[in-house]
Amino acid sequence: MKNRVMIAPSILSADFAAMGNAVEKLEKCGADLIHCDIMDGTFVPRITFGSQMVESVKRHTALPLDVHLMVVNPADKVKDFVEAGADYITVHAEACGDKLKDTLAYIRSFGVKCGAVISPDTPFAKAESVLEYCDMFLIMSVYPGLGGQKFIERTLPKAEQAKERIVRDGLKCLVEIDGGITVDNARRVADAGVDVLVAGNTVFKSEDMAKTIMQLRGGKCEV
Numbered sequence: 607m608k609n610r611v612m613i614a615p616s617i618l619s620a621d622f623a624a625m626g627n628a629v630e631k632l633e634k635c636g637a638d639l640i641h642c643d644i645m646d647g648t649f650v651p652r653i654t655f656g657s658q659m660v661e662s663v664k665r666h667t668a669l670p671l672d673v674h675l676m677v678v679n680p681a682d683k684v685k686d687f688v689e690a691g692a693d694y695i696t697v698h699a700e701a702c703g704d705k706l707k708d709t710l711a712y713i714r715s716f717g718v719k720c721g722a723v724i725s726p727d728t729p730f731a732k733a734e735s736v737l738e739y740c741d742m743f744l745i746m747s748v749y750p751g752l753g754g755q756k757f758i759e760r761t762l763p764k765a766e767q768a769k770e771r772i773v774r775d776g777l778k779c780l781v782e783i784d785g786g787i788t789v790d791n792a793r794r795v796a797d798a799g800v801d802v803l804v805a806g807n808t809v810f811k812s813e814d815m816a817k818t819i820m821q822l823r824g825g826k827c828e829v
Contacts, residue, residue, distance in 0.1 A: 611796040611803055612638035613819050614672050614782070617663065618654060619806035625659065626666040632809075635816035636823075639672040639694070641784070641804045644687070646677040649701055650751025657686040664691030672742070672802075674723065674784070676750045677701065681709045688716040696721035696744045696782075699733040710739045721782070725750055730764040734771065740779045742802070743768050747795075748785030757786030762798050769799025792822045 615637050620628035629640060642660050647653040664671060670693035677683055680697040687695055695713045699722055702709045706722060713720035721742030722733045726749055737743060745764050748755035761783070768781050783795055784804035792803055803822055812818035 611792070611823055612780075612801060613809075613822050614639035614641040614802050614804045615809040615819070616641040616643055616784070616804050616806035618643045619810040622655070625663060628810075629663050629666045629669075631815065633667050633669050636819045637669060637809075639670045639802065640667060641672045641674065641806075642692075644673060644675050644677060644683075645751055649678045649698070650676045652751045657683075657690040660687060660692060661690040670694060672696070672782075672804075674744065675701075681705070681712055684709075684713055684716070688713075688718050692718055694719045694721060694742050696723045696742055698723045698725065698750075699736075700725055700728060706733065707736050707739060710736060714739075721779075724764065726758050726761050730767045734767075737768065737771055737779060738775070738777055742780050742782050743772075744782040744784060744804075746785055747783050747787070755786055757788070757791055757795075762795065765795070765798045765800050787822070789818065789821045793824055 615632050645652045645654040672694045673687050673692040674696050680701050695718055697709050699706050710720045719741035721740045722736050723744040724733050725746045745761055747757050747761040765781055772779050780801040782802035783800045787803045787805040788808050809815055809818055
């Protein structure tokens with residue numbers, strides 16, 4: 607069955623001084639999820655925000671909060687973000703190492719949806735074994751923690767691999783892609799099997815956010 611691609615604007619591109627208004631506007635403009643990029647300055651060079659911001663965002667929207675942990679020792683942070691109101695928590699395979707499956711199980715033990723993330727240089731095979739334990743599989747199409755990057759084309763086959771495995775095994779897992787998503791490449795990315803497009807600058811820097819979200823959603827994908 608075909609289903610519309612979902613749009614998850616990253617609030618990393620929002621005005622932090624007016625975050626509540628920004629999130630409310632995203633909901634009115636048709637966003638499907640709110641993507642929260644959490645960076646600790648260690649796993650990635652940049653520091654963004656923590657669980658208090660996520661808790662504040664939760665008060666301004668009924669949309670699911672898609673919390674992407676770009677941090678070392680992510681299991682140590684999970685409870686804080688669960689209590690803050692996260693609906694999805696995704697963790698990097700590179701940060702979890704051989705504890706990835708255990709970390710996903712720990713997230714799910716709180717009744718929150720879980721997911722694995724792989725960076726551009728990490729092969730799909732690195733996290734393929736945990737796909738059956740994921741509600742979301744996030745493929746980074748730019749290097750995490752660095753802004754202003756263009757979409758890395760060689761990451762797209764990993765989305766195709768993930769979707770093929772999900773469909774073949776009848777898994778209930780969304781494929782998400784994050785980084786460099788524009789109106790020009792959104793359809794091609796969705797056609798590769800991606801269910802959720804994370805777009806920050808493309809949405810927040812547009813003159814008409816509702817129109818841009820609608821244009822990003824123009825592609826169809828298999829679920």
